[in-house]
Amino acid sequence: MARTLMIAGNWKMHKTIAESVQLAQEIKLGANGQTKAEVLVAPTFCALHPVAQVLDGTNILLAGQNLFWEEQGAYTGEISGSMLRAAGASHVLVGHSERRQYFHETDQTVNKRIKAAYQAGLTPILCVGETLLEREQGRTETVLETQLGQGLMDITPEHAQRLILAYEPVWAIGTGKTASEEQANQAHAFIRAWVAAFFDRQTADEMRILYGGSVKPENAKGLLSQSEVDGALIGGASLKSENFLGIMRAI
Numbered sequence: 001m002a003r004t005l006m007i008a009g010n011w012k013m014h015k016t017i018a019e020s021v022q023l024a025q026e027i028k029l030g031a032n033g034q035t036k037a038e039v040l041v042a043p044t045f046c047a048l049h050p051v052a053q054v055l056d057g058t059n060i061l062l063a064g065q066n067l068f069w070e071e072q073g074a075y076t077g078e079i080s081g082s083m084l085r086a087a088g089a090s091h092v093l094v095g096h097s098e099r100r101q102y103f104h105e106t107d108q109t110v111n112k113r114i115k116a117a118y119q120a121g122l123t124p125i126l127c128v129g130e131t132l133l134e135r136e137q138g139r140t141e142t143v144l145e146t147q148l149g150q151g152l153m154d155i156t157p158e159h160a161q162r163l164i165l166a167y168e169p170v171w172a173i174g175t176g177k178t179a180s181e182e183q184a185n186q187a188h189a190f191i192r193a194w195v196a197a198f199f200d201r202q203t204a205d206e207m208r209i210l211y212g213g214s215v216k217p218e219n220a221k222g223l224l225s226q227s228e229v230d231g232a233l234i235g236g237a238s239l240k241s242e243n244f245l246g247i248m249r250a251i
């Protein structure tokens, strides 16, 4: 089953509008015809539209980093799926561990956001992953199972066909500690088997499962050559075009 690799940059809370536009321009120039992978960037909300204008006419995709589940209303500080769409996004990250850790995101609110993403015509990228303590206690699979089962509750098989998953072990995010190729492949295989059981085999075979956690040009080739790893969700190394492009060229 040939799945198109995805190289995704999560810019987190980094870069002004001007800096985001600059980075997008560098990626646009560098990626031009250079990679077979699908490329995606997720800037801050305020940089979405300016970056969309830079990327117009390219096949580089744009994602929001989060969304609220209501369409509009008195929800100070939030943003809806349709607003992301209008700004030029086609995708949205949901349930990133930083959202879970710092903003009290739960599997239940993740589920609401996933549904809202579909409602708005966005493709969600659901992030799951265990903490160091959970891994040490041998609870990795239980944690993944819970995050997936509750996060994807009542999602239709049709919608599941458009879903992208990201396995991001919390202990590997921004720490410089990468999951070994075997650890990543094993977790991805577990997630794919879970998808096959929850939805169906074909959906599982076609689903992209990205790895995230200290991916850089030096380790990208090894991780991305694993049979179950269908791309990367990159934080720190996506903030410099030479690193992000280096990862793209590593595959």
Ligand SMILES: O=C(CO)COP(=O)(O)O
Pocket: 010, 096, 168, 172, 173, 174, 175, 176, 212, 213, 214, 215, 233, 234, 235, 236, 237
């Ligand atoms: O959280 C991540 C991507 O969403 C990974 O971040 P780092 O690549 O900085 O470890």
